[in-house]
Amino acid sequence: MLKAAVLLADGFEELEAVTVIDILRRGEVDILTVSIMPDRRVVGSHGMEFIADKVFDEEKLRTFDMIILPGGIGGMNNLKAHEGVNKLCKEFATNDKYVCAICAAPVVLGSAGILRGRNAVCYPGFEEYLEGAAIGTDKVVIDGKIVTSKGPGTAIDFAFELLNLISGKETVDKVKTGMLLK
Numbered sequence: 424m425l426k427a428a429v430l431l432a433d434g435f436e437e438l439e440a441v442t443v444i445d446i447l448r449r450g451e452v453d454i455l456t457v458s459i460m461p462d463r464r465v466v467g468s469h470g471m472e473f474i475a476d477k478v479f480d481e482e483k484l485r486t487f488d489m490i491i492l493p494g495g496i497g498g499m500n501n502l503k504a505h506e507g508v509n510k511l512c513k514e515f516a517t518n519d520k521y522v523c524a525i526c527a528a529p530v531v532l533g534s535a536g537i538l539r540g541r542n543a544v545c546y547p548g549f550e551e552y553l554e555g556a557a558i559g560t561d562k563v564v565i566d567g568k569i570v571t572s573k574g575p576g577t578a579i580d581f582a583f584e585l586l587n588l589i590s591g592k593e594t595v596d597k598v599k600t601g602m603l604l605k
Contacts, residue, residue: 425488425521425589427454430508431475434497437467438575439525443491446582449598450590457484459505468495481507490515491585494526494546494574503531512537516569521588523570525581529553532569543571579604 427447429440440456447454458465458475465473477483484490490511492502502508508531515522516537524532529545530552532538539555544564562577563570563584570588572581587595599605 424451424453426486427452427489427491427521427585427589428457428484428487429454429491429493430457430459430479430502431465431473431493432459432498432501432505433466434468434495434499434501435465435493436495436498436526436575437469437471437473439495439578439581440467440473440493442578443493443525443582443585446579446598446602447586447589449601450586450594452586452589455487459501459508468497479505479507481511484511485514487520489521489523489585489589492522492524492528492531494524494528496527499527499530502528503534509535519568521568521570521585523581523585525572525578526574529556529571532571537569541569542566543569544573545571546574 456475457477459479463475526546533553538553542559542564543553543556544559550558562580563572
């Protein structure tokens with residue numbers, strides 16, 4: 424089974440992060456929450472405080488198969504300004520590992536040059552920052568191992584697409600049934 428990490432920065436969109444974490448954990452995915460801040464404490468865009476499982480460690484994260492970047496303007500700006508995050512995203516994309524971003528976070532991928540020649544989506548109004556991408560209209564866009572989504576309202580769709588990539592349709596169906604979505 425693939426290992427996934429959700430990278431959390433102050434100002435992240437809580438709904439996007441928690442939805443992904445919850446659905447992947449329900450699907451028994453090995454998922455870790457990682458703070459890119461100086462310690463494990465991270466504050467979301469709506470003032471909710473979280474304690475991440477770990478603090479960012481580039482070397483350890485290289486052993487993972489998927490990294491996930493929640494949006495939120497503040498979170499996106501912090502992710503984009505973090506040299507290690509940018510380096511890791513580029514390495515994952517180059518090494519055919521999953522790089523996933525929702526809402527404003529695809530801007531991080533755009534500024535890193537990861538979206539050139541790819542299909543992608545983001546929160547409306549941020550499209551110009553997806554440098555070189557063909558902008559789609561779907562809630563979630565999968566282009567190879569680059570996965571992007573539009574925002575808080577698409578977080579469930581995004582999470583289930585990630586779960587499908589990691590664990591397959593049977594697990595998705597089981598989790599949806601348990602959540603009364605099927």
